[in-house]
Amino acid sequence: MSTSTVEPVFATVSDLPPETDTVRICSAAEKVGVYGTVVGAQKIRALWGIYLNNEKSRATILAQGFSINGMKIKVSSKNPFILRGDSETPSTRLTIEGIPLSYSDGEIVEHLKEFNIKLLGPLTLDRARDSDGKLTRWLTGRRWVWIEAPPNPLPRSITMAPFTESLYHMEKNAPKTLKRS
Incomplete structure (x- = not known):
């Protein structure tokens, strides 16, 4: 076959x-x-x-x-970077770093929305991996969330007073800063 x-x-x-x-x-x-x-x-x-x-x-x-x-x-039957529905919406996984664990997810979500970042799911706390690559119970401080793939690359960081958070996603050649809309 x-x-x-x-x-x-x-x-x-x-x-x-x-x-x-x-x-x-x-x-x-x-x-x-x-x-x-x-x-x-x-x-x-x-x-x-x-x-x-x-x-x-x-x-x-x-x-x-x-x-x-x-x-x-775990494997999936469909490409997880494409959301399926009436039309296919490209998505990407956004990793957020540099914000203390004590900072609420709700505040982070509100800040991301101010920058027109469309979240497609909840924020998830990242866990550390041991030397064998297995997940541990310990949190790294990073958070990640599926977002609608932006038409232009996101910046490498945004400021959430008093913190500056780093953003990572698949798209490259991001500008250095992002302005609120």
């Missing part, structure tokens, strides 16, 4: 150990009972597409996920 007839499954780069490559992903995927059915894996920006040669294997990996270095990896 051609790979073009079976939809790929997806894993985000941020959910994988930093040393992940095509061989590690394909080997790990085949260990969940789909041996010989993984055609390949392709990294495009912040997303890995994993290609299988039949629907049964696709369903198995969607149900079970896979592990790399003991780290459980």
Whole structure:
């Protein structure tokens, strides 16, 4: 069966150990009972597409996920950077850094809205990973949220008195500052 007839499954780069490559992903995927059915894996920006040669294997990996270095990896059936509805809306994951954990998520959300950043979900606190790449219970202070992909790159930082927060997302060549609308 051609790979073009079976939809790929997806894993985000941020959910994988930093040393992940095509061989590690394909080997790990085949260990969940789909041996010989993984055609390949392709990294495009912040997303890995994993290609299988039949629907049964696709369903198995969607149900079970896979592990790399003991780290459980969830996969999704659709590209998580595209929101589906009446029309497809491109989205991106925005990481926010430099704000104390004690600063409320509600205040951060209000500040982001002042800059016309359209949030598509709740803020999530980032957890630290141990030396094996496994998530711990400890918070890093970073927060992340899915947003509608901005038409122009966001700045690297914005000021929330008295703090300046750093912003990270897939888009590059961001301006140095952002003005409120």
